Amino acid sequence: MTLPSGSLAPIDEHGQTVQTMFDRIARGYDRANRVMSLGIDTRWRKRAVGPLCSHVPLTRDADVLDLCAGTLDGSIEILRARASARIIAGDFAAEMLAYGETKLTGEARARITTKVMDAHRLDVADRSQDAIFCAFGIRNLSDVPRASAEQFRVLRPGGQLCVLEFFRPTRWLTKLVHRVYNQGLLPLVGWAVTGDREAYRYLPRSIGRFYDHAAYAEVLRSAGFVDITVEPLTFGCASIVRAHVGEAQR
Numbered sequence: 431m432t433l434p435s436g437s438l439a440p441i442d443e444h445g446q447t448v449q450t451m452f453d454r455i456a457r458g459y460d461r462a463n464r465v466m467s468l469g470i471d472t473r474w475r476k477r478a479v480g481p482l483c484s485h486v487p488l489t490r491d492a493d494v495l496d497l498c499a500g501t502l503d504g505s506i507e508i509l510r511a512r513a514s515a516r517i518i519a520g521d522f523a524a525e526m527l528a529y530g531e532t533k534l535t536g537e538a539r540a541r542i543t544t545k546v547m548d549a550h551r552l553d554v555a556d557r558s559q560d561a562i563f564c565a566f567g568i569r570n571l572s573d574v575p576r577a578s579a580e581q582f583r584v585l586r587p588g589g590q591l592c593v594l595e596f597f598r599p600t601r602w603l604t605k606l607v608h609r610v611y612n613q614g615l616l617p618l619v620g621w622a623v624t625g626d627r628e629a630y631r632y633l634p635r636s637i638g639r640f641y642d643h644a645a646y647a648e649v650l651r652s653a654g655f656v657d658i659t660v661e662p663l664t665f666g667c668a669s670i671v672r673a674h675v676g677e678a679q680r
């Protein structure tokens with residue numbers, strides 16, 4: 431298989447399929463997101479990153495890893511919330527990062543550094559990050575426990591992991607929304623906007639086989655995280671999960 435220049439080999443076949451898919455849809459990704467979510471995804475990211483660095487004193491730069499950063503919407507939002515953040519935007523789809531870089535202007539160019547990396551083996555030093563943000567990325571991973579252990583490794587004591595994600599629905603209303611919108615309408619809208627039908631069939635499939643909140647929280651607990659909270663968004667369609675590395679944990 432030929433990878434685009436700057437790419438790296440994922441850990442397994444599932445990773446290769448996901449990487450190829452995101453490299454393929456990189457140019458239409460933002461447009462599809464805005465149309466499919468009616469712009470709500472932007473509000474969700476803003477809400478998620480608001481308190482991300484609140485534990486870091488204003489007297490120093492906050493180190494933040496935007497994991498599965500895609501086209502950098504999360505990184506840009508983090509910088510809006512904390513102008514002195516120093517952000518590593520990591521993703522294994524080089525084309526997504528390359529497209530995202532075209533959106534960076536002024537100070538954002540200096541503060542956001544893109545890095546092609548796999549979430550299962552982060553190219554980031556131990557205890558070097560104050561926070562990790564991951565929007566709509568975890569659901570795509572091959573081995574979530576392994577990736578969670580990596581996230582725990584790179585966070586400083588007191589650090590925060592913030593995950594914005596579509597978890598497997600457990601309540602009747604979110605199950606209904608998932609069935610009607612995600613499984614029925616969304617692949618058609620995604621297909622119409624990007625011309626890529628397969629990529630937007632993948633989305634509802636990946637939600638259906640992902641963890642629900644409780645199971646994901648258990649994975650995080652096993653990796654060492656504490657103080658885990660879940661905040662449902664828009665009738666539970668998406669959720670923000672926050673988890674922390676204890677101050678005295680290491």
Ligand SMILES: C[S@@+](CC[C@H](N)C(=O)[O-])C[C@H]1O[C@@H](n2cnc3c(N)ncnc32)[C@H](O)[C@@H]1O
Pocket residue numbers: 440445448449452497498499500501502503504520521522523526547548549550564565566567570571572
């Ligand atoms: C749905 S997009 C989300 C992008 C961005 N965070 C956002 O909010 O729009 C998922 C991203 O996760 C990345 N991704 C999936 N699996 C990954 C892995 N194992 N390592 C690194 N990035 C991965 C994909 O390349 C893609 O850019």
